[in-house]
Amino acid sequence: MRVWAGLLACLLAGPVSAQDVRPIARPVAAAAPVTVQTPDEKTVRPLMRGSMAAKLAGTPLRPVPRPYTRPDLAFGAQTRAIFRAEQNLFAFSPLALRQSMRPLLRPASIEAAAEERRIARLRGQVCDDPAIQGTTVGAVPGPGACGISSAVKVRSVAGVALSQQAMMDCRTASALKTWVERGVIPAVGGEGGGVAALRVVGHYSCRTRNHQPGARLSEHSFGRAIDIAGIRLRDGSEMTLLTDWNSDDDGAQLRQMWRAACGPFGTVLGPESDRFHRDHFHFDTARHRGGAFCR
Template sequence: MRLKTGLLALLVTVTMAQANAPYTSLRPVAREDVFPVALPTFAPDRSLRPMLRPGSAYASARPAPKQPETVRRATSTRVGRVCGDRKIQGLEIGNVPGKLPGCGIRNAVKVYEVAGVKLSTPASMNCDTAKTFKSWVEGGMARAVRPMRSEVEELKIVAGYSCRTRNHKPGAKISEHGKGKAIDIAEFRFENGEVISLIDHWGSGRKGRVLRDLHKSACGPFGTVLGPESDRHHRDHFHFDTANHRGGAYCR
């Protein structure tokens, strides 16, 4: 009897508990309005590391790339008067060493223009030779080309300073080219467009006569004058140099 009474009481208690139970779970549920399901990232769009701004003290303190030495020299030099003569336009290039004994130039200049006449290729020489060259251009050359009825505008230069032996022969003496005392001319180009070329006009007509007068006019101002009739090495150009010869100038 006591057992039945206890079971009845337990059944009543369970039934009452189920009647009073909530409709939903009492476990807390995350509310999206308080704690969003997926929090947004707070990382910045770009790095917060400091960046150099143009003109900042640190940026300006960084050394600029070095300009090549050859470029600096080229931008700092200007063609102007050399050898103390405004009619000789060029560059002072200082002492030029030679690879062979006897070669080289002291206080050399690179000449671009003499007495208003351009050189097709700048020629390196010493000042004595540059001054002799200028005097001949103004005097003997100007007189010799009068039959052309036009002034010489440019000279075609085929050689200036060159450290070598005479006519490139092994064992021969050093050429005057190797001492900065010589210049070779192959053509005379005039303002009216005409050209006198040694290879084309020597011994031929009016231009040939002008070339002979040019050859003759250089003999005296220059110590050595060689032309097409001297040897096969000079058949296409004049060779002028300021070498001193015993007994006077050597002209062929």
């Protein structure tokens, strides 16, 4: 109604000049101040990149990791570098030690006894090997082609005694030691307390093969062979090839020893080779063109 009343008043008043027309001033609201959010100690989220607030603030802000404050060290902890386990580390345990504990010195009597045993081993060694104990014999002449140029009489190898001292050369003695270390001792293990001795039934002897008339000379004739019939354990029991080769108790172990001998020795004969070896191992260091002969 007010609009129509105004128009009617203008018509009644007559024509209006351009000078009489003035713009009507309207109230203009004041611009709201722009607030820029800046991170402070309570801010948990950074300003979003590309936002207006970030542009007004200048360089986009990123979160900065705050330095870690080390807590007070517990009682007994070490901070000096000389007492640290590693550089730039420190202990927090109250049980941390200032210095590592050291064992007490051994009594002089123990050291003296150990030195005596060492000297005795060196004095009893043959073939320049402390693990082979015996005496040096030297040249052993024999009838015909028999004999040993440089013989030793072995009483133990690798800490395992021989039931009788065996005459042989150093090459055979070294092969016997290797077999005991790699074959006999691992095969027996802890059974019966371990290996105590080898039952030797043949070593140097000027004879033919298998004592057969007209046969070739055996390797025993040159000090290159040894025959073993059983393994005695520390509890007094014994593994014998005659009774235990096919047994359920020790058969597998005796076969393991037989396989271990094939390599250190050039010839390995066991109970399954022929009737002459059904009760013992025959080992010799003869060289064969085709490698070790094992049966």
